[in-house]
Amino acid sequence: EARPVESGGDSVQVGGSLRLSCAASGITVKTSCMGWLRQVPGKEREAIATIDSDGVTNYGASVKGRFIISQDQDNGKNTLYLEMNSLKPDDADMYFCAAEIAYYCSREPSWDFWGQGTQVAVSS
DSSP states (O other), X not given: OOEEEEEOOOEEETTOOEEEEEEEETSOGGGSEEEEEEEOTTSOEEEEEEEOTTOOXXXXXXXXXXXXXXXXXXXXXXXXXXXXXXXXXXXXXXXXXXXXXXXXXXXXXXXXXXXXXXXXXXXX
């Protein structure tokens, strides 16, 4: 069964950086719409970054210019990354990796697979 597995969550200070990874077992990263989402308290999970099979990326306004999504399917890897820079207290959250079996990401992807999440804490 396909299942993304996130890792890399940690506690960092404001202004710090962190890199999250998602091992996309059973999912072909480079022929899928992949995304990182976070759980906003009281709301549904929101996609903050997506990347499609052409490598086209899209970012939410809250992270644009600070976060970078990338994917790697070389040398047997099948991994999605999220490089997080200039972290703010509002970035503290549970981050989820998700995949939609589609070459391109729609405006609101219908995610087919979810990971369990990895926790990011930001302290001042």
